[in-house]
Amino acid sequence: MSPETLILLSLAIPFVGSLLLLFSGPASANVRDGLTVITAIVLFGVVWHLIQIVDAGGRPSVTLVEMLPGLSITFTLEPLGMIFAGIASFLWIVTSFYAFGYMRGHHETNQTRFFFCFAIAIMSAIGIAFSGNMLTLFVFYEVLTISTFPLVAHSGTDEARRAGRVYLGILIGTSITFLLTAVIWTYVEVGTLDFRQGGILAGNAPEGVIAVLFGLYIYGIGKAALMPFHRWLPAAMVAPTPVSALLHAVAVVKAGVFSVVKVSVFIFGLDTLQNTGASTWLAYVAAATILLSSLVAMRKDNLKARLAYSTISQLSYVVLGAMLATNIGALGSTLHIVMHAFGKITLFFCAGAIIVFAHKTEISDMHGLGRKMPVTFFCFFIAALSIIGLPPLGGTWSKWYLALAAAETDQVIFIAVLMISSLLNIAYLMPVVLYGYFGKEKPAAHDAHDHGHDDHGHHAPPEHPLLRHLTFGRPGVAEAPVLCLAPIVLTTVGCFVLFFYADRIRIFLDPVFGG
């Protein structure tokens, strides 16, 4: 098959998969789950094949439809986008397995709608990754927002509906008022919206306009969660954990920061940004976001909320790297997209496992839980180390390159910000592990009730072996079932493996950030 066909195929696969899911009906849960897994695996296969093509120097491009005279929906592959597509499609497989365990263990309703929207969201993420011009990116960006709204408001409770409103309000609001204005303005100034190496604005627009446009773009991409437009991400945490894990730690938020990097590199051009200084003030905003949201994270007792604020902080690392407007900074940003994806998805998986199988959401209730769920807490520990940026874990490299970029541009203050942030990461992530392993279990009345409820499972059908608690034959151990635990372990190993393959990714990205 030609690469062009493969590009279209990789968008068609999740789309067709989602339609099949919709018509497979609610009665056949196994069929539905099987379909999701097959779709995810086939998709990753196709994306992997495309990565090889791009690695070999191929830049296939295909135009789907001409939307307006002179403006079309076009997909063009380049290394940056392939990185994002690769992670999103790989982690989708892992998350699918995890989601079966979680959704069944949690007895969630409307599961067909859930998996349908999930597949559409993945398709949009792939569309964003492959987009060959800003119009295409914008279109899929909006589809992603809309397809994830039902996932956020999934439970339909008042809280979920309110969260859905915040989610939609901020994401649609920023994208329409700022981003779409910026896109059309670019079109008016330049006459094209294509992504080109070195940018399209240089020499085509006055400096003042470039500065304003850049601000509109960066704030228009609300999914990057730059303060003060970050509130949607904590709000989105009411969603089931697989959504928080894949979408709000990987696909959606990474689509945001990916777009930031893509716009900086291919619409403005790093040189243009460097020469005009359009990005300098935003670097400070990103630095402030890094520190402030870390501080907020420390004050959150709810584990998912703490992780959400941690994500906001980590996303600003990526934004910061792009705002430094050097090749090394942008490389650090791209690496951080990968490293943080693996680290944060692991943390969310762990949080989900704790919620479903120990019925705990608040960190202060998790004292001593590490002894009950040793594997989960160990994986949490490793992933936390990766987020903090300690070797031998993937997170080391992205921080390294980001600091290098700060040094290169003589902005020592940002090195300081990165280091302080690492300390703050330790301060808000490590206590979870420490209290988990060494804390004293609190005697609580409702606790016992929860266990009884779970062990007897009086409203649940007899559980599948894959969904049963693991005890490893030891007393006091009640680990999450295999279907949840295996994905956790897999992504944890990923954090470790990435430490050794970071340079391979750098080489892959060389055509974009070469020199």
Added chain:
Amino acid sequence: MTFLAEHIAVLVVIVPLMAAPLCVVMRCGVASWGWATLVAVGNFFLSIVLIQHVMTNGTIVYDLGGWEGPWGIVYRVDEVGALVVLIISAIAAIVLPYAKESIEREIPKERHYLAYCMMLLCIAGLIGMAVTGDAFNLFVFLEVSSLATYVLIALGSDRRALTAALRYLILGTLGATFYVIGLGMLYMMTGSLNMTDLASLLPAVQNTGTVHVALAFIVVGFGLKLALFPLHVWLPNAYTFAPSAVTAFLAATATKVAVYALIRLIFTVFGDVDPLESYGVRPAVMVLAIAGMFAGSLIAIYQSNVKRLLAYSSVAQVGYMILGISIGNAPAMAGGIIHMFNHALMKGSLFMALGCVFYVIGSVKLEDMAGLGKRMPLTAAAIVGGGFSLIGVPLTVGFISKFYLVQGALTEGMWPVALLIMLSSLLAVIYVWRVVEVMYFRSPAIGCEERSEAPMSLLVPTYVLLGAAFWFGIDATFTGDIAMSAAQTLLGGSK
């Protein structure tokens, strides 16, 4: 075929006009429905021939009865006119098949034939307005379509339809009268009623008070007919209480044609005068358009009747069209023109979907629509799809309109206007989402959880129109090209 090509400009008016009285002769609901549908579909094909003819051979000039202008009545069809004819006849061809079940449910049997007769007359009047090149003939067709509309609204099952129709009758007649007064003054000054003739005679007298006042009367007159804020007060009740099929047809066509007539008068009749610029009224028109965009949307947010909510949204959408006209460059003008087409698709399909709701649950109140996503999944999905278009989500027609409008505003350096367009579309998010939340995230009332979808004869036309709203949002090259070349022609007249 040559006969068809020769007389195509008049055929699109004559066919529905002649067909209408036959419905009265038949006096049978089903027969007149079949007849009206046949005529509407036939007319749709004629209008396709018409637009192709215009696109290949340029503007058609047709002397009615062989009497040449400026003394005889001349029909003059250019790209905009052909596009408007296409909108009207396409909507008619989709709404009429839909109308049967809906009208049977909402109108007493003995009045069915009247509804179809009036529908055909309304189509004839609206198309007449779009093809005529004679300013007085425009008034005649305006009255033909308006009178038919008053009757159609009064056919609504709710008794309040009568007061709504009366209010529209009074304001509509006022608007038409204003137009005739304005036109009378122009006739006094120039001695002509032919649009092209007027265009060449007007510059000589453009600085007289009479012509100023004439233009004011004309703009206010059509402002009433097209529901330009704050002259929109007749519209919400008329749309709310008219039968569903009638609302769908009127919402998709009537105001658009009035907008078209205003464009015609400002840019063709007053083309060489360039009144927006030379009389300095551009800011005033722009302010009214933007005020309409915001007022309409804000009021829509607080509505509990979804039909009324969409009616107020129409007031806002008309604001977009007028804004496009008032900015005064080709992309913005194209945005205004393309929005006439696009809004017809989205509002038509939304009102048809509401007709499905009314058919099944007998109400279009927001609280009665709780849990509709489960009860009527296809209808609810159609409402969401149409709502996306109102917001201007990409891949829908609403996005295309907005793209052109903002492009036009930014080309002129009017970035605050661009920002206001974006902000007003956020208001659309709010009122659309209120409906979506109620339909999908609130459980239905006890006793009506059962799934009961509207019949296929209602759903299929709704989805055809909705599909078009997506189709022309994904591939807008056809509409974009027509609108752009139409905009250039219109603006060329004022240079």
